[in-house]
Amino acid sequence: MAVVQTRNLTKVFKQGEQGAVNDVNLEGHEGEFLVFLGPSGSGKTTLLRMIAGLETPTAGEILIGGRVVNDLSPRERRIAMVFQSYALYPHLTVYKNIAFPLKAQKVPKHTHKEKVGWAASLLGINHLLQRKPRELSGGERQRVALARAIVREPSVFLLDEPLSNLDAKLRASAREELERFHRRIGTTTIYVTHDQVEAMAMGDRIVVLHKGYVRQIGSPTEVYDDPADTFVATFLGSPPMNLIEDTEVIVGFRPEHFRVAEAITDTHKIPLKFRVENIEYLGADWILSGLLVGGRFDGKKAVSRLLFGHEFEIGKTYDFAVPERRLKFFDRNTEKKVEARTLAWQ
C-alpha cells in the first residue's frame, strides 16, 4: 500500500486557457478513503487521470509511495482504476476480464484461477464467471470492474464515479457495499464524485474542487460544519447554506439551524422574523423558504429545514432564530471564511 501526494500539480489542456487542474497539493494518508468532490468541470476527473497516468501533467509532481511517478506508465504505477463506464472488455467472459490484469502483468499462470476466485468471491460474483459483460446488470458490471481492479492487489485504488451509472435504489446499496469493501481490503482509495451524499457517506477526507482549484480538504464534518469558503458552504448540504450579504461580510447559516425560536435551547441565539413563502414536504423533513422580515436583513431570502412543519402557513410570519455559534462569516470580496463577529441584527 502507498500514499498519493501531488505537488503543485497543474493541467492546462489548451495553452492560454484556464487550467483544468491548478496548483493542486495533496497529501494522502495510508489506507484512507479520499474523495474528490466537485461539480462537473471542476477538474476532479482530470486530477484522477493524472494520478492514474492517463493524462500528462503540464506542471508539478505526482508521488505514489514517496516516488515521483510522472514519467511512469499507468502499469508501472501499480494502481487500479474503475471507470465510470466500467470499461469491461465486452468480448471476454467475466473470468477473462478479471484475469486480464494478471495476464498483462505476467503473474504466473497457475495462480490465476485462485486469484480470480478470490476476487470474485470477495464481490460475490462467482456464479457470473462464464458470462459476457453484456449479459450482466449494471450492479453486476460494477462488481466485475471492482474484482478486475483488486485482483492484482494494487497499491492504490482509483474510482471514477463508479456509482453514477446505477439507478438510485441500487446506488445506495452499492455505496454501502463499497464502504464495506474498503474496510475489508484497506487499500488507499481515491474516489471521484459530484454527489455530496456519496462524498459525505464514504470519505475519510473530502477534497472539494472548483474550477480546478482545491477549495478545502478535510473530514466530512470539517467541510460541512466549517466550510472554507462560500463555494464549499453552498456545494455541500441540501438545501445549501443560507448566505446573506452584509456590507463587509457574508453571513451563513445552515437551514437546519434556522428554526422556530422557542425550539432553540441555546442562550445565545439570533431572533429573526421569517415570512414563509413556500413549503415543501419531503417525507423525513420539511423545507420552508421565505423572506426575513424587519431588522438588518429585511427582505433577504432564507430557507429552513425542519422535522415538523405541519403548523406553518404560507404568507404568515413566524419567530425564528439561529444559534449564534452556528453562524459562519465569509469575506465579501474573497468569499473566504473569516473570524466570527458580532453584528447589530436589529
Added chain:
Amino acid sequence: MAMNPLQNSETTEAEGNGAASAAALPKKPKWSKIKSAGTAQSPLLGALMFAPAVLYLALIIGGPFVLAVLYAFSDVRIGSTGMHYVGLENFRSIIQSPSFITSLKNSFIFTFFSQVIVIVGSTILAVALEKKFRGRGLVRFLILLPWVAPISLGAIGWKWILDSLYSVINWVLVAVHLYKPFSAPMWLGEPHLAMASVILVQSWRLLPFSTVIMLAGLTAIPKEIPEAAAIDGAGFWRTLFQVNIPMMLPIINVAVLFGIIFTFTDMTVVYILTQGGPFDSTQVLPSYAYFTGILGSDLAAGSAVSLFLVPLLVAIAYFMLRVAHRAEVV
C-alpha cells in the same frame, strides 16, 4: 395560425393519429394499410419513388443474371440465331479445361493473398492514423487517393511502373546496383512475379477502402477500454491483439467480406496488367469468363464459368454475415 379553437383541436387530433385517422375517413379505405407518416401516403407515389432502384437492379443485375443462367445451359455463341438446351454439357467441358482449373486456383490465390495484405496493411494504417499528429488530414487524404482515382487509370499507371523496358522500379534497382542493366526482373513477364504484381496492385487498390472501415471500427471503441487495458498493465501489442482487434472483429469481417467480393469478381487489374498471362499464370475466373465468352465468342461457356462464382460467393457471404452477426458489439 389564426384558427378557431374547434378547428385547431381537430387538426391536432388528425395529426396526432396520423395514418390511423386517415384510415378512419370513409372515402379512402384503400389507404388503411399504409402506415407511413407524413403526407406521402399515395401508394402510386411510393412505387414511383421505389421504381428507380428496382429498375436498376432488374436491368443491370437481374437481366444479365437470368441471361447468364439461360446461356450456361445452352449452346449459344456470339452471332448464333437460336439456342438449344444442352444440360450440364458446358459445365462438364469447362471443368475438364486446364485453363479453367488454373483460373479457379489463381482466383483463390489472388483473393487470399491480396486480402491478407489488405487486412494487415489496413490494420496498421488504421492504428497509425488514429493517433493525432501534424498533417494527419493530408496523410488520410493521400491514402484514400487510390480508391477515388478510376481503377483503370491506376492500373495503367502500374502497367508502366512494372513495364519490362520503362519500369521505374527496375531503373531504381539498376541505379542502386542491385541489378545489372537489362537483367532486372520482368515484373509482368514471369509467372510468379506476374501473380505477385497483380496481387500487390489489387491490394494497393483495396487498401484505402479497408483502412477507412478499420479506422471507423477503431474509433468506435470507447476510449476507456484501451485506457483500462493500459492501467491493467497491457502494453501496445497486448492491447492491440487482445482488446482492439477482437473488438473490431465484426467490422473486420465486413471489410474482408467486401474485399473478397471485390477481388473475386473483379478482372480490371488482371485485364490491364497481364491479360491473364503469361501462360494463364494470372488468369482468374472473371477474366477467363470474359476471354472465353466475349473474346472467344463462346457465350455459353463464358456464362458457365461466371456462374461458377455464384455458389462460392453465396457461401462466403453467408459465412461472413453469420460470423459478423455472432460477434459481439459493445
